[in-house]
Amino acid sequence: MRFAYQGEPGAYSEAAALRFTDHADLLACESFEQVFEAVDQGKATHGVLPVENSIGGSIHRNYDLLLEHDLPIVGEVQLVITHNLMALPGTRIDQLTRIYSHPQALAQCERFLRALPHVAVEATYDTAGSAKLVKEKHLVGAGAIASERAAQVFGLEILQSEIQDFSDNITRFLVVSRVADPDPLVDKTTVVFSLPNEPGALFKALSVFALRDIDLTKIESRPIRGRPWEYLFYVDLPLGRHDLRCSRALVHLAEFARSMRTLGSYKSWKSRESATPSQV
Amino acid sequence: MRFAYQGEPGAYSEAAALRFTDHADLLACESFEQVFEAVDQGKATHGVLPVENSIGGSIHRNYDLLLEHDLPIVGEVQLVITHNLMALPGTRIDQLTRIYSHPQALAQCERFLRALPHVAVEATYDTAGSAKLVKEKHLVGAGAIASERAAQVFGLEILQSEIQDFSDNITRFLVVSRVADPDPLVDKTTVVFSLPNEPGALFKALSVFALRDIDLTKIESRPIRGRPWEYLFYVDLPLGRHDLRCSRALVHLAEFARSMRTLGSYKSWKSRESATPSQV
Numbered sequence: 120m121r122f123a124y125q126g127e128p129g130a131y132s133e134a135a136a137l138r139f140t141d142h143a144d145l146l147a148c149e150s151f152e153q154v155f156e157a158v159d160q161g162k163a164t165h166g167v168l169p170v171e172n173s174i175g176g177s178i179h180r181n182y183d184l185l186l187e188h189d190l191p192i193v194g195e196v197q198l199v200i201t202h203n204l205m206a207l208p209g210t211r212i213d214q215l216t217r218i219y220s221h222p223q224a225l226a227q228c229e230r231f232l233r234a235l236p237h238v239a240v241e242a243t244y245d246t247a248g249s250a251k252l253v254k255e256k257h258l259v260g261a262g263a264i265a266s267e268r269a270a271q272v273f274g275l276e277i278l279q280s281e282i283q284d285f286s287d288n289i290t291r292f293l294v295v296s297r298v299a300d301p302d303p304l305v306d307k308t309t310v311v312f313s314l315p316n317e318p319g320a321l322f323k324a325l326s327v328f329a330l331r332d333i334d335l336t337k338i339e340s341r342p343i344r345g346r347p348w349e350y351l352f353y354v355d356l357p358l359g360r361h362d363l364r365c366s367r368a369l370v371h372l373a374e375f376a377r378s379m380r381t382l383g384s385y386k387s388w389k390s391r392e393s394a395t396p397s398q399v
Numbered sequence: 400m401r402f403a404y405q406g407e408p409g410a411y412s413e414a415a416a417l418r419f420t421d422h423a424d425l426l427a428c429e430s431f432e433q434v435f436e437a438v439d440q441g442k443a444t445h446g447v448l449p450v451e452n453s454i455g456g457s458i459h460r461n462y463d464l465l466l467e468h469d470l471p472i473v474g475e476v477q478l479v480i481t482h483n484l485m486a487l488p489g490t491r492i493d494q495l496t497r498i499y500s501h502p503q504a505l506a507q508c509e510r511f512l513r514a515l516p517h518v519a520v521e522a523t524y525d526t527a528g529s530a531k532l533v534k535e536k537h538l539v540g541a542g543a544i545a546s547e548r549a550a551q552v553f554g555l556e557i558l559q560s561e562i563q564d565f566s567d568n569i570t571r572f573l574v575v576s577r578v579a580d581p582d583p584l585v586d587k588t589t590v591v592f593s594l595p596n597e598p599g600a601l602f603k604a605l606s607v608f609a610l611r612d613i614d615l616t617k618i619e620s621r622p623i624r625g626r627p628w629e630y631l632f633y634v635d636l637p638l639g640r641h642d643l644r645c646s647r648a649l650v651h652l653a654e655f656a657r658s659m660r661t662l663g664s665y666k667s668w669k670s671r672e673s674a675t676p677s678q679v
Contacts (some may be wrong), residue, residue: 154554171622171628172625173622173627174622174623174624174632175622176459176621176622179456181508226460242522242524244522252518284624285624287625287626287627289627318609318612318613318614319608319609319612319614321605321615321618322602322605322606322608322609323602323609324601325605326602328599328602329598329599329602329603332598332599333598333599334598334599336628337620337628338601338619338620339620340455340617340618340619341456342451342452342453342455342456343441344453344564344565345565345567346453347453347567347569348453348616348617350617395527
């Protein structure tokens with residue numbers, strides 16, 4: 120078992136991967152694409168990918184990549200995100216002139232950052248990568264927003280911990296593999312479909328679930344490239360593929376969906392009780 | 400009339416604003432927040448904001464800001480996006496070592512960029528701002544992806560034009576103002592609502608439109624901050640607020656929505672016929 124994730128050591132994706140394995144079996148990748156490729160090519164058995172944050176919303180790139188690759192979803196983990204402001208040891212907050220982090224992390228610390236009006240905020244492609252940048256380039260007066268582990272890994276000092284605006288800041292990660300999960304106890308299914316371009320099409324599609332009292336825990340629309348203002352819909356159902364209600368609803372949906380694909384049936388691992396998805 | 404937009408001169412938002420006014424009445428802002436603030440504070444009469452691209456999907460930040468501010472939507476314009484690779488005059492493509500642009504623009508030119516494997520791709524916060532960066536810092540060997548007008552404004556040479564992966568690359572912009580559009584001929588309405596946390600809630604909500612044969616041209620979900628995995632839904636209806644079917648559907652929706660707000664009723668301006676929204 121080898122788990123690929125995107126980011127530097129200390130990235131939140133690494134923490135998600137560590138729920139399944141230990142440090143010896145991790146493979147750090149530069150991009151989400153490379154995580155999918157590592158699993159495609161057998162360099163890793165699993166890939167761990169963030170798909171949604173409770174504050175920032177969906178990470179659409181990964182929804183697109185799920186569609187481009189043929190790797191079934193085999194697991195899910197939810198992680199409470201705690202952001203920390205860090206800098207070179209000995210730095211005081213009032214000495215900072217700029218702060219680096221991933222745009223989602225910056226957005227999640229918006230109130231905190233607004234209280235530092237003389238500090239320039241700079242977006243980077245990775246939270247832990249920002250910590251690495253500050254350390255490796257020895258950027259005096261620069262801060263990074265990242266995980267506690269990133270501070271440890273890169274030898275930075277935490278100037279203030281838990282700086283996120285909302286304590287209920289949770290990221291959902293999906294785990295992909297080359298082989299579907301054979302476990303009969305899978306309890307969640309993700310499906311993607313497109314619909315004919317006619318009035319009420321989405322209403323009809325949702326009826327296949329509503330008529331069977333199936334709650335959707337998530338619905339997401341993504342544009343279809345090359346077909347302006349037509350959309351793909353991703354839905355999550357709280358049932359495994361072996362559940363009769365689930366399989367009947369999907370057969371029903373296939374009757375009038377233009378296209379449809381089950382991205383995976385898997386077990387959801389929650390990091391704590393309060394992170395239970397609500398119904399839509 | 401003064402139109403605020405985000406970006407440097409030559410930004411696609413500037414081109415959208417120029418559909419309504421001329422150069423004398425434009426106000427360039429650094430961020431989307433500043434566009435909203437400029438209208439709030441009376442520095443501009445209107446704000447022009449991208450909300451969706453047919454390839455990249457929604458620009459969620461602007462949906463969030465529409466909710467945070469009390470500025471009604473009064474117009475819509477769709478713009479065909481044409482990306483160009485530009486650099487300091489005299490540069491050849493094979494001399495480029497890095498290319499700067501906004502992440503959405505980079506994503507929309509993915510195939511083109513993949514054919515240049517030795518070029519580093521760097522994300523910035525603005526397409527036209529990337530052109531400005533290359534010019535002002537005289538970055539030899541650096542390219543920028545931006546509009547033709549950005550090349551003119553910043554004195555760069557276009558090395559290759561129309562480098563976007565899909566020709567049907569269209570961005571929808573909304574226009575906000577302090578006063579709702581009094582025009583009785585408005586033909587589109589945007590509504591945002593939240594739903595009780597119970598099975599089939601979204602299905603019921605969509606029924607108020609389906610029962611009246613109202614097509615939804617767009618549906619988008621956004622997380623509710625502080626309430627993990629609960630969502631706000633944004634829908635666009637192809638009817639003005641004066642239309643009886645529209646007003647009745649909204650009264651019906653208000654019966655069981657947890658919260659509901661009409662963000663505006665407005666006229667849609669299309670840049671060309673093929674950009675007609677399809678039904679969902």
